[in-house]
Amino acid sequence: MEAKKMNKLVFTVTLNPAVDKTVTVEKLIVGGVNRVQELRIDPGGKGINVARVLNNFGTEVAAFGLIAGHQGRFIQSKLEGEGIKTYFINVPGETRTNLKIVDMASTTTTEINEPGFWVEEKKLYEFTELLLSRLKEASFLVLSGSLPAGVSPAIYKDYIENARKFGIKTFLDANGDALREGIAGKPFGVKPNLLELQELMGQTLDTTEKIVDAGKTLLKEGIALVVISLGKDGAIFLSNQEGFKVTPFPVTPLSTVGAGDTMVAAIVFALLQGKPLIEIARLATTAGTVAAAKSGTQACTLAEVLEKLSLVHVERL
Numbered sequence: 001m002e003a004k005k006m007n008k009l010v011f012t013v014t015l016n017p018a019v020d021k022t023v024t025v026e027k028l029i030v031g032g033v034n035r036v037q038e039l040r041i042d043p044g045g046k047g048i049n050v051a052r053v054l055n056n057f058g059t060e061v062a063a064f065g066l067i068a069g070h071q072g073r074f075i076q077s078k079l080e081g082e083g084i085k086t087y088f089i090n091v092p093g094e095t096r097t098n099l100k101i102v103d104m105a106s107t108t109t110t111e112i113n114e115p116g117f118w119v120e121e122k123k124l125y126e127f128t129e130l131l132l133s134r135l136k137e138a139s140f141l142v143l144s145g146s147l148p149a150g151v152s153p154a155i156y157k158d159y160i161e162n163a164r165k166f167g168i169k170t171f172l173d174a175n176g177d178a179l180r181e182g183i184a185g186k187p188f189g190v191k192p193n194l195l196e197l198q199e200l201m202g203q204t205l206d207t208t209e210k211i212v213d214a215g216k217t218l219l220k221e222g223i224a225l226v227v228i229s230l231g232k233d234g235a236i237f238l239s240n241q242e243g244f245k246v247t248p249f250p251v252t253p254l255s256t257v258g259a260g261d262t263m264v265a266a267i268v269f270a271l272l273q274g275k276p277l278i279e280i281a282r283l284a285t286t287a288g289t290v291a292a293a294k295s296g297t298q299a300c301t302l303a304e305v306l307e308k309l310s311l312v313h314v315e316r317l
């Protein structure tokens with residue numbers, strides 16, 4: 001899978017960022033009193049996580065998005081402190097807090113995500129102008145995450161079509177209507193997780209064969225790379241030429257938050273290096289698994305991923 005341009009600047013878009021508050025409890029008691037053992041606060045939101053991982057991997061990246069209030073300033077200063085260029089438009093209100101509850105007894109993560117701020121039309125217009133005015137500088141545009149109130153579900157489709165005019169590849173990671181409408185814009189790649197794919201297809205996909213068939217319908221719609229992530233069961237990677245299923249190595253998941261975003265970052269990183277699908281699949285699944293083993297929403301390093309690369313199991317489909 002060749003990346004056409006020599007320029008390797010990646011733009012990420014996060015219209016609904018979040019401050020991720022991760023609390024770890026010994027055993028989650030629903031309806032009871034839970035005492036927090038550990039607490040972490042991290043910048044979050046899908047495109048923001050992608051940007052942080054790409055930056056750790058040594059890829060030049062600029063994070064675009066909307067932010068509000070002091071939580072927004074916290075996110076921006078964290079990113080800039082890590083050396084990531086930011087292009088944020090400030091909107092009224094406050095950036096959401098997304099609560100992540102890690103239950104150490106079952107090693108599962110429960111997510112409680114707020115809807116986020118409301119966006120006025122003129123602010124969204126300002127943001128779109130900012131993004132489009134710089135778009136030609138990018139080699140890859142990553143569009144990730146839920147949309148705040150006031151933003152049309154067709155927005156990703158619009159950005160994908162604009163990127164295509166400049167010959168810029170796009171990667172979409174969204175859910176619900178934003179995913180459905182975004183797909184109509186024919187992004188280069190998509191990464192739904194199994195739940196998102198089932199919702200999109202309107203059916204339960206309970207075998208690898210059914211998941212692969214659903215993935216192939218997306219390829220037929222004009223998407224070149226379809227990745228379906230399956231949590232602890234790994235991921236399926238499909239192009240028009242070939243397909244792979246990659247199974248992770250066992251880890252103790254200290255927070256699975258950010259695992260999908262890490263996978264997206266690794267896919268884009270590998271695409272920019274012109275890697276074949278099998279290597280994209282291996283690297284991205286390893287990266288997601290490394291992220292799942294980290295507490296909170298932490299960005300992993302390339303060295304951590306390369307060290308574990310041989311531990312995933314790759315099967316040709």
Ligand SMILES: Nc1ncnc2c1ncn2[C@@H]1O[C@H](COP(=O)(O)OP(=O)(O)O)[C@@H](O)[C@H]1O
Pocket residue numbers: 193194229230231232233234235248249250251253256257258259260261263284285286287288289292
């Ligand atoms: N519990 C887990 N154990 C091992 N790897 C995991 C686990 N959860 C996620 N991963 C890794 O992270 C990738 C993305 O996770 P997934 O939960 O499917 O994405 P998303 O966060 O988008 O829902 C998986 O394909 C897998 O490689």
Ligand SMILES: O=P(O)(O)OC[C@H]1O[C@](O)(COP(=O)(O)O)[C@@H](O)[C@@H]1O
Pocket residue numbers: 016018019020043044045046047049098113144145146147256257258259260261262297
């Ligand atoms: O925009 P959404 O869909 O509400 O998701 C936002 C949440 O997802 C995350 O980006 C993590 O996503 P993944 O676990 O899919 O990588 C969090 O940082 C954030 O709280």
